[in-house]
Amino acid sequence: MSNIVLVGAQWGDEGKGKVIDYLTDKVDVVVRSQGGNNAGHTVVVGEKKYILRLIPSGILRKGKLCVIGNGVVIDPISLWEEISELATQGVKINSKNLLVSECAHLVFPFHKMIDEQREVSKGAQKIGTTKRGIGPAYGDKIARVGIRLGDLLQRELFTEKLQSRVKEVNVFLRVFGQKPVRIKPLLDQYLEVGEKIRPLITNTVLTVHKAMVAGKEILFEGAQGTFLDVDHGTYPYVTSSNTTAGAACTGSGVPPNRIDLVIGAMKAYTTRVGEGPFPTQDDSVSNLMHSMGREYGAVTGRARRCGWFDAVATRYAQILNGIDELAVTNLDGLDSLGRLKICVAYKLDGKRVEVPPTSVSQLERCVPVYQEVDGWQKSTSDARTFDELPQNARNYLHTICNLTGAKLKIVGVGQSRAQTIAL
Numbered sequence: 570m571s572n573i574v575l576v577g578a579q580w581g582d583e584g585k586g587k588v589i590d591y592l593t594d595k596v597d598v599v600v601r602s603q604g605g606n607n608a609g610h611t612v613v614v615g616e617k618k619y620i621l622r623l624i625p626s627g628i629l630r631k632g633k634l635c636v637i638g639n640g641v642v643i644d645p646i647s648l649w650e651e652i653s654e655l656a657t658q659g660v661k662i663n664s665k666n667l668l669v670s671e672c673a674h675l676v677f678p679f680h681k682m683i684d685e686q687r688e689v690s691k692g693a694q695k696i697g698t699t700k701r702g703i704g705p706a707y708g709d710k711i712a713r714v715g716i717r718l719g720d721l722l723q724r725e726l727f728t729e730k731l732q733s734r735v736k737e738v739n740v741f742l743r744v745f746g747q748k749p750v751r752i753k754p755l756l757d758q759y760l761e762v763g764e765k766i767r768p769l770i771t772n773t774v775l776t777v778h779k780a781m782v783a784g785k786e787i788l789f790e791g792a793q794g795t796f797l798d799v800d801h802g803t804y805p806y807v808t809s810s811n812t813t814a815g816a817a818c819t820g821s822g823v824p825p826n827r828i829d830l831v832i833g834a835m836k837a838y839t840t841r842v843g844e845g846p847f848p849t850q851d852d853s854v855s856n857l858m859h860s861m862g863r864e865y866g867a868v869t870g871r872a873r874r875c876g877w878f879d880a881v882a883t884r885y886a887q888i889l890n891g892i893d894e895l896a897v898t899n900l901d902g903l904d905s906l907g908r909l910k911i912c913v914a915y916k917l918d919g920k921r922v923e924v925p926p927t928s929v930s931q932l933e934r935c936v937p938v939y940q941e942v943d944g945w946q947k948s949t950s951d952a953r954t955f956d957e958l959p960q961n962a963r964n965y966l967h968t969i970c971n972l973t974g975a976k977l978k979i980v981g982v983g984q985s986r987a988q989t990i991a992l
Contacts, residue, residue, distance in 0.1 A: 571829040572781070572786065572788075572823070572828050572829050573596070573786075573787070573788050573789065573832060574789040574791070574814045574817040574828055574890075575588060575589060575592065575788060575790055575831075575833075575834060575896075576791040576794070576812065576813060576814050576831065576832075576833055576834070576886075576892070577791060577793060577812065577833070577834055577835070578794065578833035578835040578883045578890070578892065578895070578973070579795065579839055579841075579879070579883065580793075580794050580795075580796045580803075580839070580841040580847070581792075581793040581794035581808075581842070582836075582842060582866070583794055584834060584836065584896075584898030584981055585610060585790070585791065585792075586610025586612045586621065586626045587610075587612060587898060587981055587986070588898065588981070589788065589790050590612045590614075590626045590627070590629060590630070590986060591979065591989050593629075593630045593788060595786065596627075596633070596785075596787060596788045597780065597785035598627075598633070598634045598635075598636060598777065598780045598785055598787045598788070599625040599627030599633060599634070599788045600625070600635075600636040600637075600777060600787060600788070600789045600817070600821050601623070601624075601790050601792070602638045602641065602789055602791070602816055602817050602819075602820030603638075603641060603791065603812065603816045604642075604703070604792030604793060604810055604812070605623070605642040605644065605701065605703040605706065605792075606622040606623050606643075606647045606648075606651075606703075607698070607699040607701045607703045607808070610622075610626045611984070612629055612986070614629060614986050615985075617658065619655070621651070622647065623637060623641070623643060623644075623647065623651055624637070624648075624651055624652070624655070624667065625637070625790050626790065627788065627790075628655065628660060628662065628666060628667065629660065634666060634667075634776075636667075636669075636670075636773050636776060637667070637668070637673060637773070638673070638773055638820045639670040639672035639673050639773065639821065640673075640810065640819060640820020640821065642674045642676050642710070643669065643673045643674070643676060644675070644676040644677075644701070644702070645675065645718070645721065645763065646758070646759075646762055648762075648766060649762050652667075652766075662769075664768045664771075667769055668769055668770075668771050668773055668776055669766065669769045669770050669773070670718065670770075670771075670772070670773040671718050671719030671770050671771060671773075672717055672718070672719065672773075673718045674709065674710045674715040674716065675706070675715070675720075675721065675759075677702070677706075677716075677731075677759075678702075678750070679734075679735065679750050680702030680703075680705040680709070681700060681702035681705075682750075683705040683738070683741065683742075684698055684700045684701065684704055685700045686742075686747065687705075688700060690745075698843070703808070703809050706809075707809040707810060709734070714733075714734060714737070716731060719770065721759060721760070721763040721770075727756075727760070728756060731752065731755070731756055732752055735755070773821070777822065777823055787823075789817035789821065789823070789828075791812055793810075793812040794812060795885075795886040795890060796886070796925075798811055798812040798889075800813075801813055801889050803845045803846055803929050804929065805929075806843065806845025806929065807845075814828070814891060814892075830893050830894065831890050831891050831893050831894075832892070832893065832895070832896055832978065833887065833892035833895050833973075834895075834896045834898060835883055835886075835895060835896070835897060835973070836878075836902075837878065837898070837899055837900045837902065837903055838854055838858075838875060838876065838877060838899070838902065838903060839877065839879045839882070840864055840873040840876070841873065841876075842871055842874070843871075845929065846933040846935075847876060848881075848882075848912065848932065848935045848936070849876035849877045849878070849879045849910075849912045849937050850874050850875070850876040851875070851877055854875040854876050854877060855873075855874060855875040855876070857875075857906075858873075858902060859872060859875075861902065877909070877910040877937070878909075878911050878912065879937070880911055880912055880913055880973060881913070881915055881923065881924065881925055882925055883969075883972070883973040884923075884924075884972060884973055884974055885925050886973075887973050887974045888974075892973075892975045893975060893976065894975055894976050894977070894978035895970050895973060895976065895977050895979075897966055897969070897977065897979070897980050897981065898980075898981035900949055900962060900966070900982050901948070901949045901983055901988075903965075904946070904949055904950075905944075905946060906944040906946070907944045908942070908943065908944055909965060910940070910941055911940045911941075911942065911969060911972070912937040912938065913938055913939070913940045914938040915935035915936065915937060916938060917934055917935050917936075918934060921938065922935070942961070942964065942965055942968060943964075944961060944965075945959035945960070945962045945965075947959045947962075949962055949982045950982050950988060953987075954990060955980065955990055955992055958982075958990070966980065977992055978992055979991055979992070980992070
């Protein structure tokens with residue numbers, strides 16, 4: 570038996586959905602432990618393209634159980650829309666393949682309103698959130714005024730809690746000149762969707778525990794990436810939850826000593842969405858990826874900023890997460906280039922540094938130190954074994970993995986499920 574945590578080793582968008590889909594073939598249970606519907610996973614199976622927001626990618630494999638853990642914040646309207654959308658694509662969801670934690674906190678429309686007003690008020694200093702209310706929902710959780718999914722199933726309790734919260738929220742909205750939230754339509758809408766998803770809601774800590782006792786193999790699926798972690802990322806340009814490996818435990822109720830392996834997903838180059846420092850950002854890489862129709866957010870459609878591979882960042886991600894193995898995705902995106910750059914260190918105010926500064930003001934001043942290597946200028950998209958890759962592509966993969974400090978395990982050479990090489 571092995572319990573695996575998959576994390577993003579960069580700023581998110583590392584192609585984790587594809588890696589999860591591949592790994593799910595070898596496990597029994599897939600658990601989502603943090604984030605909300607601000608993060609999307611794209612999985613291509615044959616001619617079908619699936620975009621998943623809250624539901625784990627394992628839902629696309631028959632006979633697998635998917636779990637949304639207590640560490641996730643859930644917009645139940647969005648969850649029901651996603652369930653309905655998947656049904657039209659032939660993926661039927663019920664309590665046999667999806668369970669949701671009764672302790673997960675709810676996202677409400679007023680969280681989205683607060684999110685948007687905070688971004689607008691910051692002007693040029695905005696964080697670049699998706700405005701889906703994730704941050705304010707986590708804020709309510711930490712402030713101990715949040716409302717949980719289990720509350721939604723208790724009509725009187727839910728009504729009382731929502732009335733109290735809306736009363737406070739309307740004071741905030743008036744300050745920004747916004748219309749107050751009307752309680753009755755909101756109450757009716759949430760109670761209605763609560764009944765629709767009631768069969769899926771349970772104590773998922775016990776679900777996962779029973780699976781472990783039964784010897785089932787479990788994959789813990791992360792959203793976003795290491796440098797969007799609220800504690801260890803480029804604060805304040807981060808998400809509102811812990812995206813590193815430890816969140817698999819706190820966000821699902823699994824003890825740390827039950828985790829056997831950590832896999833880090835990273836692109837063969839680097840991308841970032843939203844605001845914040847990005848040392849290896851390069852317009853030539855961005856232009857190349859966008860011209861190929863790549864690097865647009867699965868959920869938001871926003872164009873991602875792109876740059877050369879940053880080994881300084883991924884090396885630190887390996888330290889933070891205890892990454893044992895690496896899944897390198899989007900190698901084929903670099904197929905046309907004759908020369909490639911790899912960032913092996915930074916220079917901060919003229920001094921060489923090997924670790925990303927924790928202060929964003931310092932990280933913004935970091936200048937990448939590059940090592941250049943030869944490209945391969947051949948298509949890798951049809952390769953199905955490591956030996957079928959061009960020699961320079963193999964050299965590049967070994968170089969970036971050695972610099973990161975973990976063993977290469979998986980290589981992605983395209984979006985489809987078939988375009989995956991396992992070592």
